[in-house]
Amino acid sequence: DTEVTQTPKHLVMGMTNKKSLKCEQHMGHRAMYWYKQKAKKPPELMFVYSYEKLSINESVPSRFSPECPNSSLLNLHLHALQPEDSALYLCASSSVTGVWTEAFFGQGTRLTVV
Amino acid sequence: GENVEQHPSTLSVQEGDSAVIKCTYSDSASNYFPWYKQELGKRPQLIIDIRSNVGEKKDQRIAVTLNKTAKHFSLHITETQPEDSAVYFCAAPSNAGGTSYGKLTFGQGTILTVHP
Numbered sequence: 001d002t003e004v005t006q007t008p009k010h011l012v013m014g015m016t017n018k019k020s021l022k023c024e025q026h027m028g029h030r031a032m033y034w035y036k037q038k039a040k041k042p043p044e045l046m047f048v049y050s051y052e053k054l055s056i057n058e059s060v061p062s063r064f065s066p067e068c069p070n071s072s073l074l075n076l077h078l079h080a081l082q083p084e085d086s087a088l089y090l091c092a093s094s095s096v097t098g099v100w101t102e103a104f105f106g107q108g109t110r111l112t113v114v
Numbered sequence: 115g116e117n118v119e120q121h122p123s124t125l126s127v128q129e130g131d132s133a134v135i136k137c138t139y140s141d142s143a144s145n146y147f148p149w150y151k152q153e154l155g156k157r158p159q160l161i162i163d164i165r166s167n168v169g170e171k172k173d174q175r176i177a178v179t180l181n182k183t184a185k186h187f188s189l190h191i192t193e194t195q196p197e198d199s200a201v202y203f204c205a206a207p208s209n210a211g212g213t214s215y216g217k218l219t220f221g222q223g224t225i226l227t228v229h230p
Contacts, residue, residue, distance in 0.1 A: 031215035042203050042220035043158065056217060090157065099165065100146030100207055100214050105157040 002027060006091050006106035014114055015081060021109045023074040023091030032074040033103065034066060035090040043090055043105075049074060050096060081113045116141040116208040120221025127194050128229050135224045137204035138186040144206040147180060147187045148218070153200045161202075162189070194228045201225050 004025045013019050023032065031050045035043035048056035049068040063085075065077040074091055091106040117140040127133050139147075148163035164171045164178045164187065171178050175194075180187040191198055201223045208217040 040223075042223050044220075045217045048216055050215060058217070094215050096215050098214055102148065102160045102163065103218060105150075105159070107157045 002104060004091055004093055004104050004106035006089075006109050008109060009107065010110050010112075012112045012114060013078065013081065015083070017081075018077070018079045020078065021076040021089055021091075021111075023076075023106055024072055025093045025104070026072055027093060027104065028071075028095070029093035029104070030071060030096045031094045032068060033092040033094075034064075034074070034076050035092060035105075037088040037090055037108070039087075047076075078111075081111075083113050086111055086113045116144060116206050116217075116219040118204060118206050118219045118221045120204050120224060122224060123222060124225045124227075126227045126229065129194060129196060131194055131228075133189075133191045133194050133198070133226055133228075135189045135202055135204070135226075136186060137188070137206075137221050138184075139206040140185065141206065141208065142182075142185065144208075146207055147178070148205050149178060149189050150203045150205065150220075151200045152203065152223075158203060191226075194226075196228050196230050199226055199228045 007022045034046040037043045045058050046060045047066045052068045063080050067075040088108045090108045092103045094103040095101050120137045145166035150158035151161045152158040162176050162178050164180050175192045177190040203223050204221040205218040
């Protein structure tokens with residue numbers, strides 16, 4: 001199984017809503033990532049978890065709250081978002097070994113904030 | 115941190131022609147250089163990668179070359195086909211020294227169009 005699965009595929013939320021994005025992988029990867037991708041732009045890193053602990057936070061606003069409840073799951077909790085937060089949110093995972101290896105991406109959640 | 119520049123931003127070729135996309139990076143400690151292909155509405159998928167101890171790597175019609183001295187690497191696609199049409203991103207790790215995971219910095223992307 002070389003899949004990273006994200007749910008939901010699409011999400012529309014109001015600026016006062018609270019919602020969560022979910023990501024799951026069963027490849028035994030111990031590094032998991034959240035990226036944000038705007039249209040016609042490259043993915044931009046938001047957070048990195050390694051061994052279920054937050055290791056990188058790219059100065060992301062607190063209205064985005066990541067959570068890694070176990071080695072297979074990664075969540076992104078959303079609260080009080082702004083319209084400019086509308087984007088494709090990509091989850092990825094990679095193994096933690098002695099060398100850099102492929103990061104596998106999920107198909108993304110397309111988020112629209114209204 | 116790492117800075118990755120990618121050129122050209124758009125590339126249009128006829129089917130059967132070759133396509134070359136170039137990237138430069140700034141962090142001399144970077145040691146891993148992946149190329150991702152992203153079709154419209156889909157996830158980025160790795161098509162080839164190269165490590166800093168190798169100068170060239172090939173996989174069928176795709177090849178990547180790396181010049182560590184000049185800090186640039188290139189993607190070469192031969193005998194292009196319409197299904198090669200997509201956005202291609204190069205990437206390099208930030209703060210690669212001593213780690214094997216973490217932040218990948220992506221280039222701005224190249225929109226490749228292959229005309230039948």
